[in-house]
Amino acid sequence: MTGGRPRSETSRLAILDAARDLLLERGYERLTIDAIATRAGVGRQTIYRWWASKSAVVADAALEGDLAPPLVPPPDTGDIETDLRGWLRAWTHRLTTAESTGFILALTAATADDRAIADILYDRFTRPHEQLLRDRLELARVAGQLAPDAPVSTIAGVLIGSMLYRVLSRQAPPTADDADLVVGLVFHGSGNRGRRTGI
Amino acid sequence: MTGGRPRSETSRLAILDAARDLLLERGYERLTIDAIATRAGVGRQTIYRWWASKSAVVADAALEGDLAPPLVPPPDTGDIETDLRGWLRAWTHRLTTAESTGFILALTAATADDRAIADILYDRFTRPHEQLLRDRLELARVAGQLAPDAPVSTIAGVLIGSMLYRVLSRQAPPTADDADLVVGLVFHGSGNRGRRTGI
Amino acid sequence: MTGGRPRSETSRLAILDAARDLLLERGYERLTIDAIATRAGVGRQTIYRWWASKSAVVADAALEGDLAPPLVPPPDTGDIETDLRGWLRAWTHRLTTAESTGFILALTAATADDRAIADILYDRFTRPHEQLLRDRLELARVAGQLAPDAPVSTIAGVLIGSMLYRVLSRQAPPTADDADLVVGLVFHGSGNRGRRTGI
Amino acid sequence: MTGGRPRSETSRLAILDAARDLLLERGYERLTIDAIATRAGVGRQTIYRWWASKSAVVADAALEGDLAPPLVPPPDTGDIETDLRGWLRAWTHRLTTAESTGFILALTAATADDRAIADILYDRFTRPHEQLLRDRLELARVAGQLAPDAPVSTIAGVLIGSMLYRVLSRQAPPTADDADLVVGLVFHGSGNRGRRTGI
DNA sequence: ATGTAATCGAGACGGTACGTCCAGTCTTGGC
DNA sequence: GCCAAGACTGGACGTACCGTCTCGATTACAT
Numbered sequence: 001m002t003g004g005r006p007r008s009e010t011s012r013l014a015i016l017d018a019a020r021d022l023l024l025e026r027g028y029e030r031l032t033i034d035a036i037a038t039r040a041g042v043g044r045q046t047i048y049r050w051w052a053s054k055s056a057v058v059a060d061a062a063l064e065g066d067l068a069p070p071l072v073p074p075p076d077t078g079d080i081e082t083d084l085r086g087w088l089r090a091w092t093h094r095l096t097t098a099e100s101t102g103f104i105l106a107l108t109a110a111t112a113d114d115r116a117i118a119d120i121l122y123d124r125f126t127r128p129h130e131q132l133l134r135d136r137l138e139l140a141r142v143a144g145q146l147a148p149d150a151p152v153s154t155i156a157g158v159l160i161g162s163m164l165y166r167v168l169s170r171q172a173p174p175t176a177d178d179a180d181l182v183v184g185l186v187f188h189g190s191g192n193r194g195r196r197t198g199i
Numbered sequence: 200m201t202g203g204r205p206r207s208e209t210s211r212l213a214i215l216d217a218a219r220d221l222l223l224e225r226g227y228e229r230l231t232i233d234a235i236a237t238r239a240g241v242g243r244q245t246i247y248r249w250w251a252s253k254s255a256v257v258a259d260a261a262l263e264g265d266l267a268p269p270l271v272p273p274p275d276t277g278d279i280e281t282d283l284r285g286w287l288r289a290w291t292h293r294l295t296t297a298e299s300t301g302f303i304l305a306l307t308a309a310t311a312d313d314r315a316i317a318d319i320l321y322d323r324f325t326r327p328h329e330q331l332l333r334d335r336l337e338l339a340r341v342a343g344q345l346a347p348d349a350p351v352s353t354i355a356g357v358l359i360g361s362m363l364y365r366v367l368s369r370q371a372p373p374t375a376d377d378a379d380l381v382v383g384l385v386f387h388g389s390g391n392r393g394r395r396t397g398i
Numbered sequence: 399m400t401g402g403r404p405r406s407e408t409s410r411l412a413i414l415d416a417a418r419d420l421l422l423e424r425g426y427e428r429l430t431i432d433a434i435a436t437r438a439g440v441g442r443q444t445i446y447r448w449w450a451s452k453s454a455v456v457a458d459a460a461l462e463g464d465l466a467p468p469l470v471p472p473p474d475t476g477d478i479e480t481d482l483r484g485w486l487r488a489w490t491h492r493l494t495t496a497e498s499t500g501f502i503l504a505l506t507a508a509t510a511d512d513r514a515i516a517d518i519l520y521d522r523f524t525r526p527h528e529q530l531l532r533d534r535l536e537l538a539r540v541a542g543q544l545a546p547d548a549p550v551s552t553i554a555g556v557l558i559g560s561m562l563y564r565v566l567s568r569q570a571p572p573t574a575d576d577a578d579l580v581v582g583l584v585f586h587g588s589g590n591r592g593r594r595t596g597i
Numbered sequence: 598m599t600g601g602r603p604r605s606e607t608s609r610l611a612i613l614d615a616a617r618d619l620l621l622e623r624g625y626e627r628l629t630i631d632a633i634a635t636r637a638g639v640g641r642q643t644i645y646r647w648w649a650s651k652s653a654v655v656a657d658a659a660l661e662g663d664l665a666p667p668l669v670p671p672p673d674t675g676d677i678e679t680d681l682r683g684w685l686r687a688w689t690h691r692l693t694t695a696e697s698t699g700f701i702l703a704l705t706a707a708t709a710d711d712r713a714i715a716d717i718l719y720d721r722f723t724r725p726h727e728q729l730l731r732d733r734l735e736l737a738r739v740a741g742q743l744a745p746d747a748p749v750s751t752i753a754g755v756l757i758g759s760m761l762y763r764v765l766s767r768q769a770p771p772t773a774d775d776a777d778l779v780v781g782l783v784f785h786g787s788g789n790r791g792r793r794t795g796i
Numbered sequence: 797a798t799g800t801a802a803t804c805g806a807g808a809c810g811g812t813a814c815g816t817c818c819a820g821t822c823t824t825g826g827c
Numbered sequence: 828g829c830c831a832a833g834a835c836t837g838g839a840c841g842t843a844c845c846g847t848c849t850c851g852a853t854t855a856c857a858t
Contacts, residue, residue: 599832600833601831605835643835
């Protein structure tokens with residue numbers, strides 16, 4: 001026999017919605033399963049039936065809700081620096097809304113709490129953006145706009161990591177200028193060799 | 200009034216020790232005031248008397264226990280790139296021990312939980328290292344080893360943020376090679392224009 | 399309309415059997431519909447379709463399972479006291495097996511829980527035995543072995559109630575001697591007047 | 598060290614009061630620890646700290662609340678039958694109030710649920726009344742008002758058990774007439790010997 | 797033979813209560 | 828006045844069952 005009432009899609013969505021809303025309202029630490037169930041109009045057991053922990057619900061809510069910044073590939077105008085500058089400015093701008101900041105802080109708490117959640121979130125939330133950057137950078141490298149041995153992965157990680165670090169430290173959030181500076185840095189460096197040559 | 204029994208330094212230290220040990224054993228999420236009090240052989244009230252919240256105890260424990268990586272200024276051999284390469288390698292190495300990783304994850308959770316704690320931790324734990332970097336970079340800039348308009352603060356943030364990002368994402372932890380690559384990047388960039396022009 | 403699948407007798411019996419077994423194993427308080435359904439290999443709804451409550455299932459299980467002591471009429475040898483003495487000894491003996499004791503305790507809990515169940519159980523379980531006693535006593539009264547105004551119903555109630563009280567109090571269970579004493583008491587009383595007068 | 602806040606007598610009494618009230622309102626089966634705690638204005642843990650189970654709270658509530666019929670010794674006018682008749686009438690009358698009936702049903706459910714509770718309740722609630730009866734009966738026996746070999750304990754048990762049985766069966770509750778009949782029965786019996794002698 | 801209708805096992809649903817854990821507060825006696 | 832101890836109210840935890848509600852799969856009777 002394979003009988004049994006099928007899982008309610010309505011409840012599933014209500015739970016993820018409630019989790020997302022409460023996450024933004026209260027933060028990860030003060031989010032409770034009780035509150036999610038109540039807000040979703042759902043029995044607590046229905047949450048425990050399908051998710052193993054608070055962090056698992058949060059991860060799912062992050063992936064299915066519209067919390068993640070949309071995956072926008074960097075443009076390809078032929079000028080890699082301009083393309084990335086524009087992309088990182090936009091990406092940074094999206095991170096620094098109050099909503100996104102709260103969301104990132106919450107997800108980072110979930111990540112610290114549970115290794116498996118960390119993997120899911122990285123795989124589905126952070127890595128795709130890094131991959132887009134890598135792809136664009138690889139194109140540029142092949143096109144000769146980057147040094148042939150340019151460390152494409154490292155560059156992508158530096159661009160994203162630097163901005164996220166500014167958000168997570170909860171000090172001055174990163175601005176468009178910061179994005180420009182970092183892009184300039186990874187393309188041109190800060191050494192004085194070039195100028196010396198110029199003399 | 201000045202009378203009364205003075206605060207017990209023994210208890211204070213026992214609390215911070217217990218907090219630090221439990222933080223590393225269980226992580227921030229599963230750390231309880233009860234457990235700290237019991238392990239420290241202390242009444243719960245003694246904790247509440249002196250700290251406002253779990254995150255406050257954790258912040259203090261982080262600062263007073265030997266959890267923070269020691270503040271080691273970058274050497275000044277005259278060669279800024281070599282100096283920073285060595286410094287960032289060592290700093291990265293210290294971050295990637297099991298103990299430090301657990302500690303950083305726990306502190307990040309505390310940071311996500313409470314803005315005030317975030318400020319304290321940043322001020323007392325992360326910023327001093329950034330400041331050391333900034334100071335060394337400024338010396339190099341003045342000495343003409345960096346471009347006159349090199350964004351010293353941004354460079355320091357990129358170096359530290361890139362490495363911390365790798366730890367917080369709980370994917371591949373940063374290695375000495377990663378440190379080298381990032382240092383290379385911020386000094387030389389990855390663009391091909393300079394070389395072409397140089398020919 | 400007469401269509402539709404007929405009620406499954408197999409399931410009905412499996413439910414009553416499971417209820418009876420679990421009742422004896424766990425007692426009324428710790429008996430659950432879930433456990434009955436699982437043990438009977440039956441959907442929970444099949445129980446709710448045919449019984450209104452836990453106590454209703456228990457009552458049915460009591461009546462259809464072989465839990466009730468068999469209805470054995472007192473013999474009629476012409477000597478009412480000997481007949482009742484034997485009957486009450488046997489009845490008491492049956493009550494004091496571990497199985498019967500558990501059963502009576504469980505039914506009493508069901509009785510305390512639900513007035514309707516109390517009525518059913520009294521009507522179908524206790525009263526028939528009382529009725530047998532009343533009938534035998536009435537025969538004896540008419541035959542002149544009892545006082546013409548002997549309170550036949552009261553006597554039956556006293557015989558049964560005294561023994562059940564001993565079971566329900568869960569202290570020393572009633573013995574054959576107790577049965578004898580009670581029978582002696584209701585026939586001869588304990589006053590000294592009669593003997594004195596008789597001299 | 599012997600420190601620690603002492604147990605709150607206020608809370609203890611509030612719990613027992615609430616348990617008693619709810620017991621009478623809802624019956625044992627539908628009584629919950631949650632409801633007791635809420636009504637008593639007490640944390641649930643405070644109940645679990647001091648009592649092991651619902652039945653234990655109920656037993657305590659029974660003993661400390663004014664639920665138990667007061668212990669009134671039978672008078673000693675020299676006429677044992679009259680004395681007991683009056684006593685049993687009064688005792689029966691007290692049992693048959695709505696409050697007492699609910700209380701007895703609830704206690705019986707608790708008794709069926711837990712052997713230890715059964716012992717406590719019998720020892721502290723039922724036995725004292727039986728003991729009063731036994732004492733009075735023993736006086737009468739020594740005074741020659743009962744047969745020298747009258748089974749004093751059995752008589753006490755019969756008087757009490759017969760009346761309680763009527764309450765527990767939830768059919769016709771016992772009346773003053775019933776009390777009279779039972780007292781008459783245990784003193785004079787129902788046999789026809791006496792009358793035969795009279796012929 | 798083919799609906800039509802009520803049953804069946806299974807199992808998810810919204811809930812209630814459980815008994816435990818911990819938070820943060822309060823109240824002792826002892827130092 | 829601080830301290831260890833430990834009881835207090837409150838509230839979330841994760842589990843067990845409640846009684847209800849679908850499912851797909853029987854299983855009868857009436858066409």
